[in-house]
Amino acid sequence: MFKYIIRRLLQFIPLVLIVTMIVFLFAYLAPGDALSGEMLDPNIDPEVYEEQRAALGLNDPVYVQYWNWLKRAAVGDFGMSLNFKGRSVSDLIMQRFDNTLYLAMFSLVVTLVVSIPIGMYSARHKNSLLDYSGTTFAFLGLATPNFFAALLGIYVFSFGLGWLPTQGSVSSTGLSGLDEFLSRIHHLVLPGITLGLAGTASYMRYMRSEMLDVLGSDYIRTARAKGLGEKTVLYKHTLRNAIIPIVTLLGIEFGTLLGGAVITEAVFNYPGLGTLFLSSVQNRDYPVLMAINLIAAVSILIGNLLADISYAAIDPRIRLN
Amino acid sequence: MQPQRTEQPAVPLSFEAEEKSLSPTHLAWQRFRKNKLALIGVCFLVFITIVAVFADVIATHDPTASQLAKIEAKPDSENLLGTDSSGRDNFSRLVHGSRVSLTIGFFAMLCTVIIGGALGSLAGFYGGKIDGLIMRFVDVVLIFPFLLLFLTIVAILQDITIPIFIMVIALTSWPVMCRVLRGKFMGIREQEYILSARSIGCSDWRIIRKHFLPNAVGPIIVAATLLMASLIVAESALSFIGFGIPQPTPTWGNMLTEAQSIRILRNNPEAWMPPGLCILLTVLSINFIGDGLRDAFDSKS
Amino acid sequence: VGCSSDDAGTKPNEGDGSGSGEPEAVEGGKVTLGMHSTPENQFNPIFYTSSYDANILNFTHESLMTQDEDFQYQPELAKDWEFSEDKREITFSLRDDVKWHDGEPFTADDVVFTYEMLADPGYVGAGGVRTTFVNKLQGYEEYAGGEADTFAGVEKVDDLTVKFVFGEPSVKALSEVNFSIIPKHVFEDVAIGDMPEHEGSIRAGEVIGTGPFKLTDMIENEQYVLEANKDYWKGAPKLDSVVWRVVDQSVAAGMLEQGELDFFPEMFPPDDAEDMEGKEGFEVFSQPKFGYQYLGMKVNYGPDEDLNDLANTDLWKPNPKLENKEFRQAIMHAIDRQSLIDGFLRGYGSIIDAPFPPASWAYNPDEINGLEYNLEKAKSLLEKNGYVDTNGDGYVEDPDGNELTLNLHYPLGNKVRERSAPVIVEQLKEAGIRIELKTPMETAPYFTWISEKNSDEELDLFLAGWSLGSGDPDPSTIHQGKGTMNYSRFYDEAQDKLLEEALDPEKAWDNLEYRTEKYTAWAQMFSDNAYATPLYIDDEIHVYTSRLKGIVFKPFSYSADSHEWYLTKQ
Amino acid sequence: MTNKVLVEANQLKMYFPIKSGIIKRTVGHVKAVDDVSLKVYEGESLGIVGESGSGKSTLGRMLLRLLEPTSGEVFFDGDNLSALPKRQVRPYRRDMQMVFQDPYASLNPRMSIGDLLEEPMLVHQTVRDRGERRRKAEELLEIVGLPMQSYNKYPHEFSGGQRQRVGIARALSTNPRFIIGDEPVSALDVSIQSQVLNLMKDLQKQFHLTYVFIAHDLSVVKHISDRVAVMYLGRVVEIARKKDMYHKPLHPYSEALIGAVPSTDVTKKRKRVVLEGELPSPASPPKGCAFRTRCPHAHARCKEERPEMVEVNPEHFAACHLYTNEDGSLKRGVGVV
Amino acid sequence: MTAPLLKLQDVKTYFHSKDRIAKAVDGVSFEVNEGEVVALVGESGSGKSMTSLSIMGLVDAKSKELTGSIQLSGVELTDLSERQLSRIRGQQMAMIFQEPMTSLNPVYTIGNQIIETLRKHKKISKMEARSRAMELLQLVGFSRPEESLKSYPHELSGGMRQRVMIAISMSCNPQLLIADEPTTALDVTIQQQILDLMLKVKDELNTAILLITHDLGVVAETAERVLVMYGGQIVEEAPVYDLFINPLHPYTQGLLKSMPKMEEDKERLEAIKGMVPAAHKFPAGCRFAPRCQMATETCHHTTPELVQASPTRAVRCLLYKNASLEADPGRLKGGVEV
Numbered sequence A: 001m002f003k004y005i006i007r008r009l010l011q012f013i014p015l016v017l018i019v020t021m022i023v024f025l026f027a028y029l030a031p032g033d034a035l036s037g038e039m040l041d042p043n044i045d046p047e048v049y050e051e052q053r054a055a056l057g058l059n060d061p062v063y064v065q066y067w068n069w070l071k072r073a074a075v076g077d078f079g080m081s082l083n084f085k086g087r088s089v090s091d092l093i094m095q096r097f098d099n100t101l102y103l104a105m106f107s108l109v110v111t112l113v114v115s116i117p118i119g120m121y122s123a124r125h126k127n128s129l130l131d132y133s134g135t136t137f138a139f140l141g142l143a144t145p146n147f148f149a150a151l152l153g154i155y156v157f158s159f160g161l162g163w164l165p166t167q168g169s170v171s172s173t174g175l176s177g178l179d180e181f182l183s184r185i186h187h188l189v190l191p192g193i194t195l196g197l198a199g200t201a202s203y204m205r206y207m208r209s210e211m212l213d214v215l216g217s218d219y220i221r222t223a224r225a226k227g228l229g230e231k232t233v234l235y236k237h238t239l240r241n242a243i244i245p246i247v248t249l250l251g252i253e254f255g256t257l258l259g260g261a262v263i264t265e266a267v268f269n270y271p272g273l274g275t276l277f278l279s280s281v282q283n284r285d286y287p288v289l290m291a292i293n294l295i296a297a298v299s300i301l302i303g304n305l306l307a308d309i310s311y312a313a314i315d316p317r318i319r320l321n
Numbered sequence B: 001m002q003p004q005r006t007e008q009p010a011v012p013l014s015f016e017a018e019e020k021s022l023s024p025t026h027l028a029w030q031r032f033r034k035n036k037l038a039l040i041g042v043c044f045l046v047f048i049t050i051v052a053v054f055a056d057v058i059a060t061h062d063p064t065a066s067q068l069a070k071i072e073a074k075p076d077s078e079n080l081l082g083t084d085s086s087g088r089d090n091f092s093r094l095v096h097g098s099r100v101s102l103t104i105g106f107f108a109m110l111c112t113v114i115i116g117g118a119l120g121s122l123a124g125f126y127g128g129k130i131d132g133l134i135m136r137f138v139d140v141v142l143i144f145p146f147l148l149l150f151l152t153i154v155a156i157l158q159d160i161t162i163p164i165f166i167m168v169i170a171l172t173s174w175p176v177m178c179r180v181l182r183g184k185f186m187g188i189r190e191q192e193y194i195l196s197a198r199s200i201g202c203s204d205w206r207i208i209r210k211h212f213l214p215n216a217v218g219p220i221i222v223a224a225t226l227l228m229a230s231l232i233v234a235e236s237a238l239s240f241i242g243f244g245i246p247q248p249t250p251t252w253g254n255m256l257t258e259a260q261s262i263r264i265l266r267n268n269p270e271a272w273m274p275p276g277l278c279i280l281l282t283v284l285s286i287n288f289i290g291d292g293l294r295d296a297f298d299s300k301s
Numbered sequence C: 001v002g003c004s005s006d007d008a009g010t011k012p013n014e015g016d017g018s019g020s021g022e023p024e025a026v027e028g029g030k031v032t033l034g035m036h037s038t039p040e041n042q043f044n045p046i047f048y049t050s051s052y053d054a055n056i057l058n059f060t061h062e063s064l065m066t067q068d069e070d071f072q073y074q075p076e077l078a079k080d081w082e083f084s085e086d087k088r089e090i091t092f093s094l095r096d097d098v099k100w101h102d103g104e105p106f107t108a109d110d111v112v113f114t115y116e117m118l119a120d121p122g123y124v125g126a127g128g129v130r131t132t133f134v135n136k137l138q139g140y141e142e143y144a145g146g147e148a149d150t151f152a153g154v155e156k157v158d159d160l161t162v163k164f165v166f167g168e169p170s171v172k173a174l175s176e177v178n179f180s181i182i183p184k185h186v187f188e189d190v191a192i193g194d195m196p197e198h199e200g201s202i203r204a205g206e207v208i209g210t211g212p213f214k215l216t217d218m219i220e221n222e223q224y225v226l227e228a229n230k231d232y233w234k235g236a237p238k239l240d241s242v243v244w245r246v247v248d249q250s251v252a253a254g255m256l257e258q259g260e261l262d263f264f265p266e267m268f269p270p271d272d273a274e275d276m277e278g279k280e281g282f283e284v285f286s287q288p289k290f291g292y293q294y295l296g297m298k299v300n301y302g303p304d305e306d307l308n309d310l311a312n313t314d315l316w317k318p319n320p321k322l323e324n325k326e327f328r329q330a331i332m333h334a335i336d337r338q339s340l341i342d343g344f345l346r347g348y349g350s351i352i353d354a355p356f357p358p359a360s361w362a363y364n365p366d367e368i369n370g371l372e373y374n375l376e377k378a379k380s381l382l383e384k385n386g387y388v389d390t391n392g393d394g395y396v397e398d399p400d401g402n403e404l405t406l407n408l409h410y411p412l413g414n415k416v417r418e419r420s421a422p423v424i425v426e427q428l429k430e431a432g433i434r435i436e437l438k439t440p441m442e443t444a445p446y447f448t449w450i451s452e453k454n455s456d457e458e459l460d461l462f463l464a465g466w467s468l469g470s471g472d473p474d475p476s477t478i479h480q481g482k483g484t485m486n487y488s489r490f491y492d493e494a495q496d497k498l499l500e501e502a503l504d505p506e507k508a509w510d511n512l513e514y515r516t517e518k519y520t521a522w523a524q525m526f527s528d529n530a531y532a533t534p535l536y537i538d539d540e541i542h543v544y545t546s547r548l549k550g551i552v553f554k555p556f557s558y559s560a561d562s563h564e565w566y567l568t569k570q
Numbered sequence D: 001m002t003n004k005v006l007v008e009a010n011q012l013k014m015y016f017p018i019k020s021g022i023i024k025r026t027v028g029h030v031k032a033v034d035d036v037s038l039k040v041y042e043g044e045s046l047g048i049v050g051e052s053g054s055g056k057s058t059l060g061r062m063l064l065r066l067l068e069p070t071s072g073e074v075f076f077d078g079d080n081l082s083a084l085p086k087r088q089v090r091p092y093r094r095d096m097q098m099v100f101q102d103p104y105a106s107l108n109p110r111m112s113i114g115d116l117l118e119e120p121m122l123v124h125q126t127v128r129d130r131g132e133r134r135r136k137a138e139e140l141l142e143i144v145g146l147p148m149q150s151y152n153k154y155p156h157e158f159s160g161g162q163r164q165r166v167g168i169a170r171a172l173s174t175n176p177r178f179i180i181g182d183e184p185v186s187a188l189d190v191s192i193q194s195q196v197l198n199l200m201k202d203l204q205k206q207f208h209l210t211y212v213f214i215a216h217d218l219s220v221v222k223h224i225s226d227r228v229a230v231m232y233l234g235r236v237v238e239i240a241r242k243k244d245m246y247h248k249p250l251h252p253y254s255e256a257l258i259g260a261v262p263s264t265d266v267t268k269k270r271k272r273v274v275l276e277g278e279l280p281s282p283a284s285p286p287k288g289c290a291f292r293t294r295c296p297h298a299h300a301r302c303k304e305e306r307p308e309m310v311e312v313n314p315e316h317f318a319a320c321h322l323y324t325n326e327d328g329s330l331k332r333g334v335g336v337v
Numbered sequence E: 001m002t003a004p005l006l007k008l009q010d011v012k013t014y015f016h017s018k019d020r021i022a023k024a025v026d027g028v029s030f031e032v033n034e035g036e037v038v039a040l041v042g043e044s045g046s047g048k049s050m051t052s053l054s055i056m057g058l059v060d061a062k063s064k065e066l067t068g069s070i071q072l073s074g075v076e077l078t079d080l081s082e083r084q085l086s087r088i089r090g091q092q093m094a095m096i097f098q099e100p101m102t103s104l105n106p107v108y109t110i111g112n113q114i115i116e117t118l119r120k121h122k123k124i125s126k127m128e129a130r131s132r133a134m135e136l137l138q139l140v141g142f143s144r145p146e147e148s149l150k151s152y153p154h155e156l157s158g159g160m161r162q163r164v165m166i167a168i169s170m171s172c173n174p175q176l177l178i179a180d181e182p183t184t185a186l187d188v189t190i191q192q193q194i195l196d197l198m199l200k201v202k203d204e205l206n207t208a209i210l211l212i213t214h215d216l217g218v219v220a221e222t223a224e225r226v227l228v229m230y231g232g233q234i235v236e237e238a239p240v241y242d243l244f245i246n247p248l249h250p251y252t253q254g255l256l257k258s259m260p261k262m263e264e265d266k267e268r269l270e271a272i273k274g275m276v277p278a279a280h281k282f283p284a285g286c287r288f289a290p291r292c293q294m295a296t297e298t299c300h301h302t303t304p305e306l307v308q309a310s311p312t313r314a315v316r317c318l319l320y321k322n323a324s325l326e327a328d329p330g331r332l333k334g335g336v337e338v
């Protein structure tokens, strides 16, 4: 197991390098100097302009630029934001990263907590009422645009019933400890659920079909033939096997969540990376854009890594090869 | 040499002579026909397609023309679904929107299928190094979340038109398709009938054409339909954050974006409900069809 | 200056008199304000750029003067001032009772420091954009260029007296020096380049001003807590705190109703305002904004490469499609501006006949004509100039018989402006002019683009807005040939001359009548030349709970006397 | 059966690389086929038996050059196929065909029986006329005992045995001289299996075919072959005429293999050699004699030296140290019975 | 003789679907005595697996219909609830399946899977279960049971997995072991080992074995009594010696003749033409009639009953109904115990 993790980590490095190269390439293509965030005034004297470019290293060969950028990026220096005057990109990102992380985690938890039991139940009780409702929900969940669900959620739960806040990540400043935690959770409910909606729907379907597959497999028949009780068959033998493919999907789901966060955060004015990303796109704040891309990609890589490791943890077959 | 009959008497076949023989495609179609949900999906989709084709006949209002005197008007005999916040006729936008939304969904899907399909089948057919290369490429693209990648490209391009929109969608979502096709091709590659074709002396091209593609076409169609459904949803989401097809071009996504305002959400359900339902029903239909096709092509059931 | 709703606001707080009897005021309390975009979290007045940061700075920082509803300058941090004989010098005497939030006294040093910083050689490099407040002052070039060690334009006479020296006498002198003052004792040891990142510029609790409220806490991008400055020189604010929340415009109405917000100033969406007007417990106040939207026409392209020579009209190339003045007038007449207001602004707006805000003294609509909607006239102008539909496609061809398509660009961001673009296309279609609507761009890149894409023939018409702030109505920056925001690249000697005359210190000094006359004449020429069509002025809409009293709305400000705000019982 | 060699394999080896690690380094090889030489005479049928994974299919595929051998040569009718570039092998495919194990997977489900049967004629352009092709296809159907109507039907409409007949017909459609059957009957039920076996035997006689018949069922191989080769871990350990092989197997492995076949003869109880353990992994075969780990007669020499194939009896070859001296010469008295 | 261990009476397992009924098992009756090895043979699709699964109560489909009586040691299994059944399964009757590769749960160690069975049925501690599991592994031929307990199924070869399956099924000393084609997926040499092992275990524990197979060779070498199935029915029942020496049913005869045999050299095999009918469209009359060389007109109309041809033999064929066995001794070659 340990060796496996080491091996995966080693495989991780070249991928991260490739990702940085792509981000670098994007930034290189983008107008201005998206790497340092220094916008040169093109109106100045051409000689001075050239000097400044040279000073910023913009005239170096691409690979030298990449290397320099990589060195800076490695220590979290992504240059300055074009839009937020005087703010460094890493500062902006640090400020919002945890919010998005909470949001993604919350919605992941909601997704799993809802989809796995329902998926299991649906498979056990095929064609039961809950199965049908689950399937219907899954279909609707996949067909409803994320933002629209969010709006309906605001309409019903915030303005209709007045249960949940619509904006922001916390109710007021100066909270701490449990109060702050509760306030944050309270603010996460709507965005978290809407963000996880599509995931929940598809996981439910996955879980159901995986369960069905596993329930029909030979080793479940063996387990029954051994005289094991229904509970053991279900929770010990079926669940663990059915969850294996779901776990591999989690790595991908993490990426979907980060992407979806752009929209969900926009609806709820949630101060996370998504809203930062969106405003950066709107303002062509390339340094921020690239840094978020890089962070997202690395997060997904880490997500995949974690998924792979948990995959290996529950599936002994993986460790061999 | 006259072939002589073997001594073995002809085996009585399990089918009667006059029984019409069915190709697998026929059989799939027969199974598909038994799937009620999928049929409903087809009906709805056909209906929407007809509406899209005859949009000009059905809705006589110009979908982009604002009637400034009638903004957010309630439905009346002239504006069947009222007007939107720019005074444009909702009904007309809905009808014309079906055309744009379907076209975008379809062509975005088509481009994705072409790019992803071509690379995926190459990877699946040749395997080895080519496969390794393409799949690493796929991995790398997939590392970036779709929406972020899409928006980044748009930010660099600085311009969105329908063709660009479609191309960027295709550029960002082909890996999914690529994986499906590669998986399928890999699966087919292991089948003995491919070996059989090789042993008979078929050229690579013939093997792809006659043996791979017909067997992969089912999963391709299934994946393509499901992809199209998700692209229609994606279009609306992108419209919402302002990176979809720019106004005033009517798309369902653009119409649904109106519901951004809680006031319209509350006061003008006739403005957002129809496009919302259209997206929902179309996506549902396509998903049903996709599921139906999957079951139909998957002859195990 | 004691301020009550009587002597200040043009429109007194309507809540005051309504209802049966005066509702009882409550001590202290918190008022939650909403804004719809995040500030950039730069709370240094000399460096901030976003108007959302200004929302906060309005409560924390003050200038030497303030303006009344007639735009006349009134004392604030300065008790009074006087001009020298040659009009080149202004001497301000400062109040002696002003303290910074951290208790330090406010002195002339702070004023001098502020202006020195604005003129600092490193100021622009550090991201500063407010050089207009110093660049007319004596010795600016030398100081900013690093040639002089001291800035001759601003001078400390004694601890409570400051003198500003202009290079040339300027009729706009007061508006040109009226800028928020920053504390010297906080920033004096900070290099200008580091100032934007300094704690005193970005951190709650460290941002020091003289205003009625101080920024004590914030959750960046979400909430900004401003607590009362008990030692405020006008007297302690009645409220305990003011909290700004960032909320989406679309939910503003809902949040007001839910009581999550008390006041959504300025930017309340017009669509929702109608609804709110009928609602019990809410006040809606609207007035025209201090700026306008216009349809610009790219009359000339250029200069090709060197933007330094923006004003060198010799480098310009005419845009052949828009060379004909009467054709441009036809475009003007074909646009039904009122319909945009009635439709998109729900009546919360007005059309203007001259590029001045109606609230300004420079605005004199009765004298100006030529902007009216008149489709017939538009058509006849077209026909007269040879723009006729020769191929029967419903659109006119140019006089040479070639197909004519103008393209129209517009930026995203302002919903009403976004919506009006396609309507303008349609309205011009009525007149037979074919317009191709281009994909909208985000605001920031858009304006860079329309000012820089000069040699490119893909730009004919564009939508833009112009805000004057509360300063002088002089439109030179956008309408003078050499104006930096003269996106149209229009130049007419006679027209420019009028603008110059209006600022001629000899005649214009303290003579608003003279200036009004000149601006009226200029506005007439502007509308005749028809290189830009002022479309409308939209209203700023304020919605607040009736419990909130004491707000004074000036044409350019709602926060002037925030220390007088108070809440009443339900 | 003549003495003309139709197919000859010369020191064929097939090593599949085992890749692992980040950069997919080759860390070892599966020696699927390891140095196999054999001859197939025209008109005979050579059975190949061995346990699962012993390399039978791999050998068969290499004989048809469906797999590129790691090394070694294959001669067909005197021509060195291995030396030809891939394209030039195609014409030879007319003469050599294959019948596959899984009747459910070896026919493209989306082609009708007619298409399947005509495809080889199309590919090789042997029959250019369409009508002619159809006639030929129907003739083939008749030959393998399927009704004419089958022409328009699809594989899924047939049972396993019938499909196998289609597979055989397809193999016959180019009038080949050489057919490899890779376990063509192992997926079939006994009653069906006998139908197919009979058919194949009949066809061999009728068209003077040469067979290589791969199977793991020794009784089937015995029924259909003239000579039998036994494979173990990628090597041929014994090759002999059927009678010799079954009555007097030389190699201990062959002996055990034959002994392990359950007999339907309830009248006699046999004494058997039951092999211990299972087939080692072909990735790391034991040194020396690969069989020594399971061999009851293994001795010191087996550990060290890999036995060479020797002709112990006329036309009866075996690779076992039991029959040779240290110097490689045949032990006295073990040979001729 | 005591009462039979397992007794099936007219067991029918039908699958209902929209337009058809698949009669997978159609009126099967037989008995298995203690310590006896009974083989159930027949071609693919003849209903062997369904019969065994019906006994175990593991036919897992919503649309099934199970009638008839199945008694194990006098207990009527068809009346038991799922919970009661699960106590009998693994304890009194156990089963081994055809596919060793997929019959073990891939995510648990084999030790876990053996111990879990032990602990389910026997009230013993974990430690005891562990040592018992090791004994069992030793019994089925693992040389280092301690290590093997910790290994996962994928680390074992097919033959080893099948041995683990045997260990699991034997863990609670069941009276009845049902082995559904336990060796078909294995190589001959391994097959031999597994069969020997089963017999050895049987001898030690006196377990009755119902061995399902289509390999007549396996039957001849292992079983004491044989049941031949065709089309969901038992068509012949006989002691193994009698069956091979003197098969009664034309189908059995055909099967035997179509097998290539090691002992004899035949130029041609005699094949049964046609194939096993699908369970949803059995022909009327005798189900074998369409393939039977001796079929007469009546065979196509009249459904034959299983007739007791001798105390130990039964056959379902009209040939033996019309003419009693004694009446036509010429047809029966060799040693029938009459």
Ligand SMILES: Nc1ncnc2c1ncn2[C@@H]1O[C@H](COP(=O)(O)OP(=O)(O)OP(=O)(O)O)[C@@H](O)[C@H]1O
Binding pocket: D016, D017, D030, D031, D032, D050, D051, D052, D053, D054, D055, D056, D057, D058, D059, D216, D282
């Ligand atoms: N493409 C391949 N890549 C890697 N290893 C392979 C490949 N094909 C076969 N092998 C390995 O080569 C060995 C021989 O395989 P082969 O299929 O020839 O055996 P076989 O005797 O035909 O077995 P069976 O009776 O199961 O068909 C096996 O260990 C197999 O795993």
Ligand SMILES: Nc1ncnc2c1ncn2[C@@H]1O[C@H](COP(=O)(O)OP(=O)(O)OP(=O)(O)O)[C@@H](O)[C@H]1O
Binding pocket: E015, E022, E023, E024, E025, E042, E043, E044, E045, E046, E047, E048, E049, E050, E051, E061, E214, E278, E279, E280
């Ligand atoms: N769930 C089901 N629904 C309908 N028919 C079924 C079902 N399960 C099995 N059958 C049918 O029952 C018949 C008997 O199947 P069974 O598996 O018992 O055969 P078998 O003798 O074990 O064959 P094999 O040797 O292939 O294992 C088959 O024709 C099969 O098609």
Ligand SMILES: [Mg+2]
Binding pocket: D056, D057, D058, D182
């Ligand atoms: Mg093989």
Ligand SMILES: [Mg+2]
Binding pocket: E048, E049, E050, E180
């Ligand atoms: Mg079975």
Ligand code: NI
Binding pocket: C036, C037, C413, C414
């Ligand atoms: Ni806005």
